[in-house]
Amino acid sequence: MNSNENNVKWFRSAAPYINAHRGKTFVLMFSGEAIQHDNFANIIHDIALLRSLGxxxxxxxxxxxxxxxxxxxxxxxQHFANNVRITDAETLAAVKDATGSLRIHIDALLTMGLVNSPMHGAQIRVSSGNFVIAKPIGVRDGIDYKYTGLVRRVDAQGIKTQLNFGSIVLLSPVGYSSTGEVFNLALEDVAAQAAIALQADKLITLTEQSGLLDNQGALIRSCGVATVSQLLREQEDHVQQLLLKAIILCGKQGVERCHCVSYTSDSALLQELFTRDGSGTLVAKDHHEQLSAASIDDVGGILELIAPLEAEGVLVKRSRELLELEIDRFTVIKKEDVIIACGALYPYPEAKSGEIACLVIHPDYRGGNRGLRLIQALEQAAKRQNLSSIFVLTTVSAHWFIEQGYSEQAIDKLPEGKQRMYNIQRKSKAFAKTI
Incomplete structure (x- = not known):
């Protein structure tokens, strides 16, 4: 396949994401280091593209x-207390100079429209102003932080008005008070409070790293807010702590998705938003229900959940003994310690494939996204086992799996081990997906 065909294939695969993102509100946070990086011009191009896509x-x-x-x-x-800058009058002058210069610089980059450049024809309007109302930190433990402040509120209606006009809104890490004073604010405070006030669909943070890393230095592809809270407890770098606190706050205050991607990579932002696997870390708002690997204590709950479908012939019957042997294959969703959904992954390493089986949602909890959460968790488990595809056999849920990106395939394309176990009388259809 040549490069043009690859481009067309990628563009087609991005169409569902383009449709999903159109009309949504994203808050994009980037540091002064990101602005100085050589790749920032490409980020500006990607910002223009996002705006063009609605x-x-x-x-x-x-x-x-x-x-x-x-x-x-x-x-x-420079003076700091508790890792917070004390902003006196001289420092405030430097803050105004720096933020004003950066604002003009970003405005200029977003205004470019040279022929044969990614910005040609963009005609982007940028709106900035007194959208952030601030208050002083004040005196704490005998220390006067002077012109260092906190966000008091964000003028969400004013920002939404500009967004509805088609403008990009640019916020600086400064805020204004009703007394006419200017305060130096933390970037993370402004971004988090803006995302919360706007009820943004996403907070996207650009960092030097590829995303959030675990304590072994490996990239965390996706996680919940609880995992970020654990990372915060282990984090010693103050700037990273501010980033993690912003993500946690947004997750707890209703922002459904937070993304952390690298500003050093030319393609990271677009890959994160328009491909299935992304490029950085996706943090999803924690649900009141808990998704986890099943344990031996869950056998009884799973048997109770799947019994009605076994009786109807929708599922193959499993004995308690078999389920106990295979419990490590299962993932469950619990609500107040009651199992309301389950699913299993059976690997076929020789074929680099895996089977999703026994996917069941309690009748009282259908209609949400629990099935999708389960198969996403099982797909991630398959990736960790270095499997390249997954398949499912179903008699009644074909359309639902098709909606999740699965395609029907012939039975003789299944792993040999599964073909030998195939029950002809059930006439199950096979659906597969590359991961």
Missing amino acids: VKLVLVHGARVQIEQRLAAQAIA
Whole structure:
């Protein structure tokens, strides 16, 4: 397949994501280091593309490194307490200089429209102003933080008005008070509070790393807020702590999805938003229900859940003894310690494939996204086992699996071990998906 065919294939596969993102509100957060990086011009191009595809964008930029550069150039001493900058009058002047310069720089990049460039014909309007109302941190433990502040509120209606006009809204890490004062704010505070106030569909954070990393340094592809809270307890770097706290706050306050991707990669942002596997870390808002690997204590609950479908002939009957032997294959969703959904993954390593089986949702809990959550968890488990495809045999749920990206395949395409076990009388149809 040549490069043009690959491009067409990718564009077609991105269509569902384009449709899903159109009209949604994304808050995109990037630091002063990201702005200085050579790849920032490509990020600007991607921002223009998102806007062209109908995404409503709020950009929140940082300025820490630029503020420090100005203070160093003027030989102004920097003072911190509890890892928070104390902003005196001289420091505030540097804050205003840095944020004002960056705002103009970003405005200029978003205005470019040279022929044969990705920005040609974009005609982007950028709106910035006094959307963030701030308050002083004040005096804590005898320390006066002076012009360092916190977000008091975000003018969500004002921002939404600009977004509805088709503008990109640009927020700086400064806020204004009713007394006419200016306060130096944390980038993460502004981004999180903006996402919450706007009820944004996504908070996207651009970092130097490829995403959130576990304690072994491996990329975490997807997780819930509880996992981020655990990372926070293990994190010692203050800037990373601020990032994690912003993600946790957004997840707890209703922002459905937070993404963490690298600003050093040319393709990371678009891969994260328009491909199935993404490029960084997706943090989903925690559900009140708990999804986890099944344990031997769950055997009774699973048997009770699947019994009605076994009686109807929808599922192959499993004995308690067999289920106990295979319990490590199962994933369950629990609500108040009661199993309301389950699914299993049976690997066929020789074929680099796996079977999703026994996918059951309690009748009282159907209609949500529990089935989708389960198969996504099982797909991730298959990837961890280095499987390249998964399949399912079903007699009644064909359309649902097709909606989840599965395609019907011939029985003779199944792994040999599964073909030998195939029950001709059930006449199950096979559906497969590459992962």
